[in-house]
Amino acid sequence: MTVTVADTLGLSGTRLSLKMAAMTPPPRTPTQISDATGKTVAANVRRVRELRGLSTYDLSKKLGEAGRPIAPSGIAKVERAERRVDVGDLTALAAVLRVTPSALLLPLTDDPAVTVEITGVGAVDAEAAWDWMDGEMPIQHIEPGDPSGALLQFQVYARPPGRRMQLSPGEAD
Numbered sequence: 001m002t003v004t005v006a007d008t009l010g011l012s013g014t015r016l017s018l019k020m021a022a023m024t025p026p027p028r029t030p031t032q033i034s035d036a037t038g039k040t041v042a043a044n045v046r047r048v049r050e051l052r053g054l055s056t057y058d059l060s061k062k063l064g065e066a067g068r069p070i071a072p073s074g075i076a077k078v079e080r081a082e083r084r085v086d087v088g089d090l091t092a093l094a095a096v097l098r099v100t101p102s103a104l105l106l107p108l109t110d111d112p113a114v115t116v117e118i119t120g121v122g123a124v125d126a127e128a129a130w131d132w133m134d135g136e137m138p139i140q141h142i143e144p145g146d147p148s149g150a151l152l153q154f155q156v157y158a159r160p161p162g163r164r165m166q167l168s169p170g171e172a173d
Helices: 005-009 013-023 036-051 056-065 072-079 087-097 101-105 126-133 150-158
Strands: 115-118 122-125
Touching (some): 036 087, 087 101, 115 126
16 A cells, blocks of 8 residues: 555645645746847857857857856857846857957947947947947047046046057047
8 A cells, every 4th residue: 555645644635736836936937138238249149159150059168168157058048138148258258259248249330320229328329339349439429629528538447558549639529
């Protein structure tokens, strides 16, 4: 004769299974990256990975060798915008894919006629986005004559002294 936990406790099997079902957590809603930059990173990781002829397994192996392991399923989730990419992931992905981090953060165009959406900034033209990402110009509009000193502050804080862009006063207008 087989004795079950329900028999030992004097509970019916149906009642026990109802209790267990109540203790089971509901299925988790998949993460969906909704910010513009996150979606751009997702699309760019896939684009560059495919251009390099790498599978998600290949990329996963290279990331592991670089000391930043991400499972193939994690890479697939990144590419579907279902997994967030932190700063360490971004730099490792850029290094392994042999591109700059900005190549993953921005669309592959610097056409000033194309508008791109940047999280925390909003819509800007692609050329301004790349100039900002490359440390050449601030992303915000600079008033003619630059009364606030925004360009100077950007030059001082955006890049190390030996890598600062030297702009003439007329370029800030």
